Amino acid sequence: MHSSHIVNTMADSPAPSGGTEPAGDPEDRRRVTADIPPCHCVICDSETAAPHTLTAAENEAFADEDGPGDDDEDAVRALVPGWFGEAAAHVRRTGWTSIGIMPGTRTPGWAFSVGLWHSYRAPEVSLFGLLLPDMQQRVNRAGRLIRDNKPFGLDIEVDGILDAQPVVAKRVHPGWYPTLFGFAVGFYRGAVPPFVQLVWPDSHGLFPWQPGCGLRCRTVQPQLWLPPELHPDGPWQNPH
Template structure:
């Protein structure tokens, strides 16, 4: 009897959840379902919409974000798609949603296993699109150098082609003194690795400019600043830069946001 009661209770909960979802869809046009990891379902949090199917539009899903943020993002993207009446598809860029204005990118989902409530309400998932977010540098999960893994954000479809990245070439130095020796008396427009053209060469030049500033800082401090690991000298410089911003009355966070925006444009060859 206990087992039968358990099955009955589960069925009642399922029916109540479906009824609640349908009521929200009827009232608002769509709703967002949040799902958390359990012992039976490991992986990151994810959220997805239910209700867009009735409008002939794909449902939306997003993985790896805090539930409140995921709900907000999906509602905004859904609102835009409903207003335009145009279905999102693989490779579409969604801008002016994230705080730092890094675009989201969409991927048509070929694996919709997770969208259970859509199937409960409509019998099947007609179409669904995953909204994918990049790492802090603007690099998407399928692109070289991304810091995101499947544990952070699995991609449930075939992504668009990866964009080329143009990071500055790695310098063969470990200390500020070695960096100083490499820079020497080179003209400021000279790259520190190899000559070339295009965005990577531009970023090599930019790295050289910053390298000269770091060497000047370490030289001014003297002592072990030139011989300790270059990461230590660079970290000390950044810390002192924050003190300088305080002294100048300049907003550090705003400056970092602007620099991040410029950096993303430069590594993608967009500026």
Template sequence: MPIEVPDCHCVLCQELTELDWRTRTTADTVIEHGWQVLMVPADDAGPGWAYTIGLWHKHGLPELAMFGLDARVMHQLLNDLAKAAVNGEPAAADQERHGIVKGYPVVLKSVDYRWYEAFFGTAIGFYRRPPFDFLQVVWPSRDGAFPWQPGGDDLLNRQPRLWLHPDEHPVGVWTQDL
């Protein structure tokens, strides 16, 4: 049963029926499973990413996003994190989580809302407008360095730094269309 999310304007709370196929599919999946993981595959422009839709509406939890790994792997990892959050291990900003990526911790970082339009269009279509929160699931290099640590710079082309204001983000594949 959904919890009461203040100021929720999503397609379910507004009982909208005239929806495009993508939003209808998302709404049906959220109703049935509690959230959906949407995958954006890698292409010639850059790495892929995946993110949840429905955690905020159905459970009052932040949505989750992950970048730069195989889409199927990110799908599974986000489902695992979402299940854990729904089952009492809530995700929070600047939290380090273990047991998600084999042998490595991940860190959850708050996404600056100015990135939403660039990466989370289907979530915007579902929620219709903020507020809804996103956390980026950030993974380390093979040496265990995160993007903000020495040795983590090589991760820039695999995962953006969405916790930064877009004007502060290093120029690269993630900023070329901004």
């Protein structure tokens, strides 16, 4: 994706308790047990972070399909403070941050979370095809549900994220990670956690996989539950 997309971050408000850390003891949240897989993000591997602006081209540079290899791991570590400092600060403060990708010439924008896996070992969430500020706010709503121990399942309708319509969380095929979630690939140093896509219905309540769903609903949202090679032809296979 060599494009003019702009990356924007949006932090959520701190937890209702008024503290500066997300709910739960940090050590408890990050402790690795047989039931809790490890986190390899930049926060877990680095205690320093300085803010820096990330361009889309730089974001893409971290999205190697195989993730960072042993030979370039030191180089990735060296860049951690500059590239991911602002996002790391948001995650430390509120549990996650919302990353927004501005619309391009062929595709609408999209938004996704970074930090839900680090803080709560929950899948990161993504949303496509709506106005960018609205998508970032809805990503934050999903994050608050997870923070407040109200997780949502896959392939069932979920209320409380959009204003008047449910969404359905669909598991994202990992083949999409480098193209659409390059910032997360870098933030998690190649060990990307699961992602889900929050899919919204058309004005008649029909989802893209249901017969009769409106054309706009089916085209502004990619079908990320499919492998990229099986996705219908269109701009999402090479968004710019």
